[in-house]
Amino acid sequence: MQAAVWKGKHQIEVLEWRMQELxxxxxxxxxxxxxxxGTDQHIYHGHPGSAVVTPPIVxxxxxxxxxxxxxxxxxxxxxxxxxxxDPNIYCGACEFCRSGRAHLCDHLQAVGVTRDGGMSEFCVAxxxxxxxxxxxMSYAEGALIxxxxxxxxxxxxxxxxxxxxVLIIGGGFIGQLFLQLFKQHGAAKIVVSEPNESKHxxxxxxxxxxxxxxxxxxxxxxxxxxxxxECVGQRESxxxxxxxxxxxxxxxxxxxxxxxxxxxxxPYEIFSKELKxxxxxxxxxxxxxxxxxxxxxxxQVESLVGHRFYLDDIPEVMENYSQMNVGKSIIQFExxxxxxxxx
Numbered sequence: 001m002q003a004a005v006w007k008g009k010h011q012i013e014v015l016e017w018r019m020q021e022l023x024x025x026x027x028x029x030x031x032x033x034x035x036x037x038g039t040d041q042h043i044y045h046g047h048p049g050s051a052v053v054t055p056p057i058v059x060x061x062x063x064x065x066x067x068x069x070x071x072x073x074x075x076x077x078x079x080x081x082x083x084x085x086d087p088n089i090y091c092g093a094c095e096f097c098r099s100g101r102a103h104l105c106d107h108l109q110a111v112g113v114t115r116d117g118g119m120s121e122f123c124v125a126x127x128x129x130x131x132x133x134x135x136x137m138s139y140a141e142g143a144l145i146x147x148x149x150x151x152x153x154x155x156x157x158x159x160x161x162x163x164x165x166v167l168i169i170g171g172g173f174i175g176q177l178f179l180q181l182f183k184q185h186g187a188a189k190i191v192v193s194e195p196n197e198s199k200h201x202x203x204x205x206x207x208x209x210x211x212x213x214x215x216x217x218x219x220x221x222x223x224x225x226x227x228x229x230e231c232v233g234q235r236e237s238x239x240x241x242x243x244x245x246x247x248x249x250x251x252x253x254x255x256x257x258x259x260x261x262x263x264x265x266x267p268y269e270i271f272s273k274e275l276k277x278x279x280x281x282x283x284x285x286x287x288x289x290x291x292x293x294x295x296x297x298x299x300q301v302e303s304l305v306g307h308r309f310y311l312d313d314i315p316e317v318m319e320n321y322s323q324m325n326v327g328k329s330i331i332q333f334e335x336x337x338x339x340x341x342x343x
């Protein structure tokens with residue numbers, strides 16, 4: 001089969017790749033669509049934290065496809081089923097798994113991170129990680145269930161009230177998902193901070209009441225919110241999140257930062273404002289709800305995709321991603337047909 005294989009820092013090549021052996025509890029999936037995530041870029045560029053990924057390996061953890069083969073112990077899936085994959089595989093035996101916090105598993109594995117993923121024609125995954133999607137759902141939507149599930153996990157940590165004011169720092173794909181969830185939940189005022197003015201109109205269409213550009217590293221003079229969501233992962237934006245939250249407020253640091261990033265926060269400010277500052281890691285047990293939100297038309301995901309590529313494009317795309325002004329992008333495995341959104 002053809003796959004985009006990561007061989008090390010700045011090295012990815014499309015080549016004929018091994019077909020993984022199918023274990024009794026696994027299924028083989030013909031990949032139809034795979035999202036390109038910021039994590040894929042971190043791994044490709046060898047950023048701190050990517051050492052857990054051992055090359056050569058096929059990246060891609062946001063994926064959907066069609067079941068083509070099932071293991072002998074698989075009973076709930078059939079060949080031909082359309083599925084979305086939750087990439088995270090838990091050991092089930094460590095302290096965290098046994099205490100209901102499987103996403104903190106000491107032996108966490110993941111499709112597209114520690115084992116071959118979706119940037120290939122076929123992928124193998126545990127049947128337990130495969131979720132059927134309705135015929136009305138596109139494969140692009142199916143691939144983007146994973147990031148929506150991650151956003152849902154963070155969203156569920158928050159105490160949201162009808163009179164809550166919300167500031168979302170970063171109006172990219174993740175910020176747009178948070179925006180829709182807050183709008184659907186009825187937050188009183190939603191402000192999005194986004195420096196790229198080309199995104200502003202779209203953010204307003206999705207439900208933002210106000211869209212602003214960050215000014216000199218501070219929004220405190222413009223916006224003070226009950227809930228602040230940081231979706232960027234940069235030092236400046238995380239410090240901005242803490243300075244822009246009201247007394248008694250909540251800060252969710254969702255953006256993935258480099259492991260060596262340090263931020264300056266005043267403990268006195270946390271104390272005197274009685275702040276609640278939280279992190280959010282992956283997507284435990286949110287896949288089914290994410291599928292329901294998309295299939296019912298409550299949350300848009302496919303319309304947020306700005307670029308579509310084919311497998312052969314991946315080496316160039318991964319190398320030049322930051323210069324291409326790429327928004328959310330996906331790898332489409334079926335060639336362009338009538339009605340296809342294109343690049």
